[in-house]
Amino acid sequence: MGAPEPLPARFAPGARVQVRRADPPGHVRTPWYCRGHAGVIERICGSFANPEELAYNRDGLPAQPLYRVRFSCRELWQDYAGNAGDAVEIEIFQHWLEPA
Amino acid sequence: MKQTDEADSRGYYRRMQSAIEELLILKGVFSGADVEREVKAMDSRNPGRGAKMVARAWVDPAYKARALHNGSAAAEELGFAVGPLRLIVLEDTPRVHNVIVCTLCSCYPRMLLGLPPEWYKSSNYRSRVVREPRTVLQEFGTRIPDDVEIRVHDSTADMRYMVLPLRPAGTEGLDEEQLAGLVTRDSLIGVAMAKAAAQA
Amino acid sequence: MRSHHDMGGRPAGKCEPSEHEYELWEKRVDALMMLLSDKERQLLKVDELRRNIESLGADAYDRMGYYERWMHSICQTLIQRGVISIDELGRKMAELEARDGRA
Numbered sequence: 001m002g003a004p005e006p007l008p009a010r011f012a013p014g015a016r017v018q019v020r021r022a023d024p025p026g027h028v029r030t031p032w033y034c035r036g037h038a039g040v041i042e043r044i045c046g047s048f049a050n051p052e053e054l055a056y057n058r059d060g061l062p063a064q065p066l067y068r069v070r071f072s073c074r075e076l077w078q079d080y081a082g083n084a085g086d087a088v089e090i091e092i093f094q095h096w097l098e099p100a
Numbered sequence: 101m102k103q104t105d106e107a108d109s110r111g112y113y114r115r116m117q118s119a120i121e122e123l124l125i126l127k128g129v130f131s132g133a134d135v136e137r138e139v140k141a142m143d144s145r146n147p148g149r150g151a152k153m154v155a156r157a158w159v160d161p162a163y164k165a166r167a168l169h170n171g172s173a174a175a176e177e178l179g180f181a182v183g184p185l186r187l188i189v190l191e192d193t194p195r196v197h198n199v200i201v202c203t204l205c206s207c208y209p210r211m212l213l214g215l216p217p218e219w220y221k222s223s224n225y226r227s228r229v230v231r232e233p234r235t236v237l238q239e240f241g242t243r244i245p246d247d248v249e250i251r252v253h254d255s256t257a258d259m260r261y262m263v264l265p266l267r268p269a270g271t272e273g274l275d276e277e278q279l280a281g282l283v284t285r286d287s288l289i290g291v292a293m294a295k296a297a298a299q300a
Numbered sequence: 301m302r303s304h305h306d307m308g309g310r311p312a313g314k315c316e317p318s319e320h321e322y323e324l325w326e327k328r329v330d331a332l333m334m335l336l337s338d339k340e341r342q343l344l345k346v347d348e349l350r351r352n353i354e355s356l357g358a359d360a361y362d363r364m365g366y367y368e369r370w371m372h373s374i375c376q377t378l379i380q381r382g383v384i385s386i387d388e389l390g391r392k393m394a395e396l397e398a399r400d401g402r403a
Contacts (some may be wrong), residue, residue, distance in 0.1 A: 120327065120375060122392060123388060129336075136332045139324070142330060203309075205353070219316060219318050
């Protein structure tokens with residue numbers, strides 16, 4: 001009995017994505033400040049067990065694709081005054097992302 | 101028996117640590133020697149490891165390419181085990197400056213840099229570096245020119261990050277060990293630049 | 301509800317580049333975490349540790365030291381998993397307190 005296959009990746013590097021605006025309870029690794037915001041897939045990091053499940057000592061499988069998503073600071077913060085190229089990159093699991 | 105109030109909380113958690121360690125040794129979960137070994141291992145991890153990787157990357161373009169492609173493998177190449185987490189090396193360029201944070205807790209490349217400094221875990225740093233990175237860097241004495249882009253890396257999941265800072269000017273004559281001496285912990289986090297050659 | 305630990309972007313004070321020499325007991329908390337979460341033992345998952353830290357109230361989170369939060373959380377996880385009982389821990393801590401008192 002092996003582990004279930006990791007879920008297939010829905011997004012490729014360069015794709016525009018939007019973080020779901022959701023507010024579930026529990027242990028969530030998607031920072032509040034990026035929810036609802038659009039960014040670009042910088043890379044696929046691989047597949048990893050879902051921390052929302054691991055937090056309750058479950059196996060978190062099937063593994064979820066994990067992405068690094070690049071957000072422009074001006075997208076995240078309306079009044080951001082620095083260089084237009086300034087950006088924040090965040091690791092986000094696939095189930096938090098939708099096509100933008 | 102004295103009831104614990106706030107002023108005594110340090111003693112309380114210290115005692116809890118001893119109690120749990122003793123109970124787990126009695127239950128055979130681990131031995132006292134296992135605990136000592138872990139403490140020693142953590143003491144042996146320090147930013148000198150990251151500095152060695154950076155110095156090698158500065159002198160050896162092929163190593164640098166491997167480090168940027170797969171940071172974990174590049175660390176292991178120099179004998180530093182990084183465990184199951186994956187290391188991503190972030191290259192500073194004349195156009196881009198990188199800085200790392202963990203806004204949700206305090207994830208840090210501890211296998212290469214040891215335990216994080218106090219400020220890295222502070223709410224001031226965690227709250228503000230994603231919001232106003234240029235101001236925060238100035239508080240560390242680091243001014244990033246307006247035309248250089250800043251990339252803040254929030255370590256939220258299974259990746260860990262280390263910055264490959266710019267090689268300081270005027271260091272052509274230095275050997276790898278001297279170069280490693282220019283690489284500070286803060287430059288590996290990205291709140292400072294590597295030291296200038298004269299400061300070595 | 302935004303949780304207190306999820307602080308990216310919140311207003312906060314100036315960064316003081318403070319250093320802290322870790323005390324031995326803090327390193328031993330770290331050692332407990334490393335051992336309990338390793339492949340051989342698997343008695344604690346890092347995300348369980350985080351969850352139990354996140355469930356501290358905001359006041360306690362801010363007031364407690366970093367390794368105090370960890371110790372609280374390791375303890376909670378071991379109780380939740382049934383590795384230790386509250387009663388045996390309470391007795392052991394009382395025993396240590398009595399021992400320290402005599403020392």
